[in-house]
Amino acid sequence: xxxxxxxxxxxxxxxxxxxxxxxxxxxxxxxxxxxxxxxxxxxxxxxxxxxxxxxxxxxxxxxxxxxxxxxxxxxxxxxxxxxxxxxxxxxxxxxxxxxxxxxxxxxxxxxxxxxxxxxxxxxxxxxxxxxxxxxxxxxxxxxxxxxxxxxxxxxxxxxxxxxxxxxxxxxxxxxxxxxxxxxxxxxxxxxxxxxxxxxxxxxxxxxxxxxxxxxxxxxxxxxxxxxxxxxxxxxxxxxxxxxxxxxxxxxxxxxxxxxxxxxxxxxxxxxxxxxxxxxxxxxxxxxxxxxxxxxxxxxxxxxxxxxxxxxxxxxxxxxxxxxxxxxxxxxxxxxxxxxxxxxxxxxxxxxxxxxxxxxxxxxxxxxxxxxxxxxxxxxxxxxxxxxxxxxxxxxxxxxxxxxxxxxxxxxxxxxxxxxxxxxxxxxxxxxxxxxxxxxxxxxxxxxxxxxxxxxxxxxxxxxxxxxxxxxxxxxxxxxxxxxxxxxxxxxxxxxxxxxxxxxxxxxxxxxxxxxxxxxxxxxxxxxxxxxxxxxxxxxxxxxxxxxxxxxxxxxxxxxxxxxxxxxxxxxxxxxxxxxxxxxxxxxxxxxxxxxxxxxxxxxxxxxxxxxxxxxxxxxxxxxxxxxxxxxxxxxxxxxxxxxxxx
Amino acid sequence: xxxxxxxxxxxxxxxxxxxxxxxxxxxxxxxxxxxxxxxxxxxxxxxxxxxxxxxxxxxxxxxxxxxxxxxxxxxxxxxxxxxxxxxxxxxxxxxxxxxxxxxxxxxxxxxxxxxxxxxxxxxxxxxxxxxxxxxxxxxxxxxxxxxxxxxxxxxxxxxxx
Numbered sequence: 001x002x003x004x005x006x007x008x009x010x011x012x013x014x015x016x017x018x019x020x021x022x023x024x025x026x027x028x029x030x031x032x033x034x035x036x037x038x039x040x041x042x043x044x045x046x047x048x049x050x051x052x053x054x055x056x057x058x059x060x061x062x063x064x065x066x067x068x069x070x071x072x073x074x075x076x077x078x079x080x081x082x083x084x085x086x087x088x089x090x091x092x093x094x095x096x097x098x099x100x101x102x103x104x105x106x107x108x109x110x111x112x113x114x115x116x117x118x119x120x121x122x123x124x125x126x127x128x129x130x131x132x133x134x135x136x137x138x139x140x141x142x143x144x145x146x147x148x149x150x151x152x153x154x155x156x157x158x159x160x161x162x163x164x165x166x167x168x169x170x171x172x173x174x175x176x177x178x179x180x181x182x183x184x185x186x187x188x189x190x191x192x193x194x195x196x197x198x199x200x201x202x203x204x205x206x207x208x209x210x211x212x213x214x215x216x217x218x219x220x221x222x223x224x225x226x227x228x229x230x231x232x233x234x235x236x237x238x239x240x241x242x243x244x245x246x247x248x249x250x251x252x253x254x255x256x257x258x259x260x261x262x263x264x265x266x267x268x269x270x271x272x273x274x275x276x277x278x279x280x281x282x283x284x285x286x287x288x289x290x291x292x293x294x295x296x297x298x299x300x301x302x303x304x305x306x307x308x309x310x311x312x313x314x315x316x317x318x319x320x321x322x323x324x325x326x327x328x329x330x331x332x333x334x335x336x337x338x339x340x341x342x343x344x345x346x347x348x349x350x351x352x353x354x355x356x357x358x359x360x361x362x363x364x365x366x367x368x369x370x371x372x373x374x375x376x377x378x379x380x381x382x383x384x385x386x387x388x389x390x391x392x393x394x395x396x397x398x399x400x401x402x403x404x405x406x407x408x409x410x411x412x413x414x415x416x417x418x419x420x421x422x423x424x425x426x427x428x429x430x431x432x433x434x435x436x437x438x439x440x441x442x443x444x445x446x447x448x449x450x451x452x453x454x455x456x457x458x459x460x461x462x463x464x465x466x467x468x469x470x471x472x473x474x475x476x477x478x479x480x481x482x483x484x485x486x487x488x489x490x491x492x493x494x495x496x497x498x499x500x501x502x503x504x505x506x507x508x509x510x511x512x513x514x515x516x517x518x519x520x521x522x523x524x525x526x527x528x529x530x531x532x533x534x535x536x537x538x539x540x541x542x543x544x545x546x547x548x549x550x551x552x553x554x555x556x557x558x559x560x561x562x563x564x565x566x567x568x569x570x571x572x573x574x575x576x577x578x579x580x581x582x583x584x585x586x587x588x589x590x591x592x593x594x595x596x597x598x599x600x601x602x603x604x605x606x607x608x609x610x611x612x613x614x615x616x617x618x619x620x621x622x623x624x625x626x627x628x629x630x631x632x633x634x635x636x637x638x639x640x641x642x643x644x645x646x
Numbered sequence: 647x648x649x650x651x652x653x654x655x656x657x658x659x660x661x662x663x664x665x666x667x668x669x670x671x672x673x674x675x676x677x678x679x680x681x682x683x684x685x686x687x688x689x690x691x692x693x694x695x696x697x698x699x700x701x702x703x704x705x706x707x708x709x710x711x712x713x714x715x716x717x718x719x720x721x722x723x724x725x726x727x728x729x730x731x732x733x734x735x736x737x738x739x740x741x742x743x744x745x746x747x748x749x750x751x752x753x754x755x756x757x758x759x760x761x762x763x764x765x766x767x768x769x770x771x772x773x774x775x776x777x778x779x780x781x782x783x784x785x786x787x788x789x790x791x792x793x794x795x796x797x798x799x800x801x802x803x804x805x806x807x
Contacts, residue, residue, distance in 0.1 A: 048758040069670045096662070103677060142690065155687075178689060205679035208753065213674035217667060221771065228773055282690060286774075289800040295773040301692040313692055 005107035013113030030199025032515035033063035035559035037079040050082035052194035054114040062098030063516015068542035074291035082186040085430035094291035095181030100158040104204030120199040133198040163348025166193035172353035180315040230526035236298040241319040242272035252595015262437035317341040324355020356432035387486030427454035440602035443498035458504035481549030499615035507556035515638035658776035660694035664768035682759040699746035699759040707738035
């Protein structure tokens, strides 16, 4: 039974391992995955703990549906205090890790302390051991995974690992599994590195009992039809996420040259069709692959066609690699994008963060804020492909003054560089923004500013706002499962009604992360995809747990509130440019220079933006300062946190 | 009935949904260790190959079984195991050249594909059609047609020259 999957507390300082049953009432309050992780993080860390110290706690989890007969329950969630932002650290990845963890008997791992020397955790059918990882230290992400399989003599082992970047405490090092599945954001790999934890390897053959198998199977069939019938998923299945970058670029919604422009010109070589061509040439016509149990298969396979790394196999590139190694540094070569993607995958680094930071450094170099002495002679100008790729390796190994500074993350680097460098850092809460331009889309700007883990597009982005759906359709989506009769607008340049959409999406995505499924299986890019009304059935057939759509919405609200409480405890202040719900001044001061007619000249109206934040706070039950009202905490049953129930 | 599981591995995305639905259908649980179909992977090269029973005409498992627990289902033309007779000696596991006869240590039983008695769930759920349930003559016809297509293109091009 999914509900009998356990939680393990592993103390790397003492070697003590405890396994615990997850109480049903906690399941009913948080379901699992990211939602329960938020509760555990709030309860298992102390205010102001050093993100790189033994007092930080790393959480690894699957959702309540992980490894059940539901579609695409592949997601693994990671949470800790972030070494990049000093606030909530939270990242999610696909692949095959979480289901294997569930078959090994666990849904949640709570990893505390710090090992004296490099170790990895091996979990097999309910048994947990801490093993020596000296021989793995220094290895890349894939080398590490294959080496563990060889050592244990089991090709079916699934591991989540760090690469050299995590070992070198690059603050945006990620955790990876397989070739390219990455828990990319907020430096969770850096936390693993700080604990001397190279990998968590799992292997399981324990049954996950399905409460109502016949119904679960039939419902899953229907679910898959709903998911694969969405045009957006069909396109993802052919072109992957590059198609989003291409489409967004065509109307001027991406960021280039560190947000100086909103469209990449002469981009033929990095358009999705070109990437697809390379994938076809190097891997054949059937080059799309997928995560566990998923029929969207949005991940492309490729071999680098030429250059220093010619012939190397990898997967992707995603939207973020096109933005990070194409648009932002203005390097418009497919080989550069594919190589950059390969390097970060091997090193274990967040492509989004590193691409943004290098583009930022390029603008500083262009403006004379950074000198060639500081770049160690590297000609760090926009469009210099070699310099871009060289910087990726330098940052991973902290080679040279600038790379070492950038490896600490944007805000600490801006303090070292000084002058006006911070003004050009496109970040929220210390984390860089996705390479998209939200100046023409207030709803998306609000999402970037208020997302719980720093600027982010996967926490509350109402992406379907760009589809100009009729108000009737918007009401059907956003008026459920809790009633809403305020304004809703089909116009993406509008401000009114958007805070509710952001609030609704925030809860939708939290529910998805608690279930352990992928966001392509909900109202993220497709309006017809499953949401609150569909989930009670899939939960019931698979786990036997009875829930209403309203209860799931409330669980999401509760969990989002715990994340808010964590951030507030660690110093979030509403309008603080470094630790608040605030955007870089370019959003308000500099209009878009390129793109479609409704994009050129667009910028965010600060007054209206502040009003949107007020409204969003109101929906969330926060006061004007962004602090939860006592009645909100009471309503959500959070007035006694930390409650240390687990 | 003359239908078999025909696997076109180049289409496989490696998602392993076939393994999941196989175990849910047969055992009411999710557990690939119980699946009759298994996706073999070479992740470092991006190669995935689903493997399942071929329902051999001259089946080594059937021939070697010392207690005649393995027989051919006349109606659906597949090789079946009678668990009431099976003594669990695993000779069939050892002799199957495809590794298609599995042993499930949870229930101490050999396991193999029974084509879900005519409605294989792996086929039903495989959206990319890497696993198909087709008649043996159809496989051969499809292949002939595919190759003939190539010849026809070449000959048309030759005519044009």
